[in-house]
Amino acid sequence: MRLPLKATSIKELRHDAGLRQVFAACVTLGMAVGVFAVSFGVAAVGAGASVAQTCVMSLLVFTGASQFSAVSVLGAGGSSASAFGGAALLAARNSVYGLAMAPHLKGRVATRLVAAHITIDESTAMAAAQEDETHRRAAFWITGLSIYLFWNIGTLIGAILGSAIDPKTYGLDAAFPAAFVAMVWPLLRERRSAMAAAIGASLCLALIPFTPVGVPILCAVLGVVVGIPSPRLSHRPEAAQ
């Protein structure tokens, strides 16, 4: 990969049914992201951040869960250290997404450094749902960049206006798991992916009550152990033992 997309391929891809779905989904998801971003802007200013600090946070941290966690701890009078620790724990899963995306993000170092910044839940999930490399890369960039745009515009609006609609009123908190359901669905056709998903989800559910927020998702990565035996052996369970 040299550029995310070549100029000629953008034209072709615009008429691509698969990517049209990606675009439509990004706009829809982007609006939900925008509403959450407005409420982040409000919460951050409420917690004592300036408008500039709030916006720089969304521009440079760009990890929604971490940002919300940081301002809610600080807003409740918590120490910087505890706010930082909780936020860092929530940001840690992006390193796992980086591992997953790395084989698909070859090319110029500068491009990859930009790609790193938009390596988040949504971009990784949307890429994973695609069937070939071209669509995977396109979906990653389209999703990451559009969410970056909506997140930052929303943050600015919230920080300036100081009031927001509650995303829950419109069920927008459920928009994300719903989107992730659609993105993980095509993966479940493959037996090993389905097993990895089942293990990841079960571990996460089991750990939620007992571990700090952010840890259950990190532990879900253990689901990939089903990839260890070679595919040939996996059809002969007796040989794997």
Added chain:
Amino acid sequence: MSWAFVFALAATAYAFKVLGLVLIGDRKLPPMLDRCLALIPAALIAALVVKDTFSVGQHLQVDARAAGVGAAVIAAWRKAPLIAVIVIGAAVTATIRAAT
């Protein structure tokens, strides 16, 4: 909130994001590692669904979101387009919430 806090968090968040890309880089990976990396999205996205549907912080809770995500599962199974799955998930959740 201090600027130092903002920049420290930004640096940490970016370090995490770039870590995976740097670790793998252009290296040719053994097939076993390749297979495991390819399974990361399935494991983590499934976990995200569960977390976003059933948790509030460290508490497990079944509420309107479960109905919305349940409807999204049916929509995905019926091969509805992605945008429809998202809208259905949000709309069902909002409706149940408004009704209860």
